[in-house]
Amino acid sequence: MLQKTHSFAGLLAAEGAVLYMQNSPFSWESAAALLIGCLAGPLADIDKQGSTMAKIFFPLSALLRLIKVRHRTMTHSILFIAALGMLFSSLPPLLYWSFLLAYASHPLIDLFNEQGVELCWPVKIKFRLLPKFAAIDTGSVSETLFRYILALFTLLLPAHYVWNHLIHAV
Secondary structure, eight states: OOHHHHHHHHHHHHHHHHHHTTOOTTSHHHHHHHHHHHHHTTGGGGGSTTSHHHHHTHHHHHHHHHTTOOTTSGGGSHHHHHHHHHHTTTSOHHHHHHHHHHHHHHHHHHTTSTTOBOTTTTSOOOBOSSOGGGOOOTTSHHHHHHHHHHHHHHHHHHHHHHHHHHHHHO
């Protein structure tokens, strides 16, 4: 999947955290959580040379290449997500969960790609959710449609929140 698709997935995950924790989507804390979601969503692609995240975090990306981390392996694994969870556990709960869920959205939606993901890295077994013929190819029309659906949900989720609060206020 492309960076913009992962950003929408991360944003949607962060919106879910904001609303689940009953924060107003219009507070500064929520704005920070949503920004974190947009950035954490594509972050796992730091292991892919040439990706936006690899360019932004070049020293870390270069280190991953130096130790020969392949794309969709370590940075897309459950073990790595757990390590990030421990590393960032001192963050305030809203920011912590926004980051962690947004980051986890990355390997989750990559499971729809034909290439799959090594979720149990270092065990070299690739997982995917769809058979190859139905998989979503990176940059394809089906990915664009998937991204539009994610974008629609990023609008509907806060609209649903506002609607419910307007109805209950009356």
